[in-house]
Amino acid sequence: MIEVFKTNVEEIEQSKMIVVKLLEHYPNSHINFDLEDCDRILRIHALSISNHKIIELLNSFGYQCEALL
Numbered sequence: 001m002i003e004v005f006k007t008n009v010e011e012i013e014q015s016k017m018i019v020v021k022l023l024e025h026y027p028n029s030h031i032n033f034d035l036e037d038c039d040r041i042l043r044i045h046a047l048s049i050s051n052h053k054i055i056e057l058l059n060s061f062g063y064q065c066e067a068l069l
Contacts, residue, residue, distance in 0.1 A: 003049045006039040008064040018042075018061060025057065039068070 009015050015033040022031050022044070029046030042065065044054065051067045058065035 001047065001049055002043065002045045003051060003054070004068045005042040005044075005051075005054060005058075005065050006068050007033075007042050007058060009033060009040050009042070010035065014063075018058065018063070021061065022054070022057065025053070041068075 009018060012035065015035060019031045019033070023029065026044065026046050026049070029044060029049075031042070031044050034041040034043065042054075042058075055065045055067070
């Protein structure tokens with residue numbers, strides 16, 4: 001399963017911190033950012049993903065996040 005999210009993450013260091021935190025909740029998944037994209041894409045490839053949980057986690061770190069369809 002692959003989910004894609006629009007974020008307001010701008011810095012590489014921020015994205016690295018978020019990936020580490022997300023991997024704590026979704027071990028064995030592949031997580032990356034495309035900060036070159038205008039939507040600052042967060043892409044997660046995992047067996048099971050909760051969009052609500054991802055959005056909640058990013059919001060708790062102070063970032064905006066919304067699922068892209």
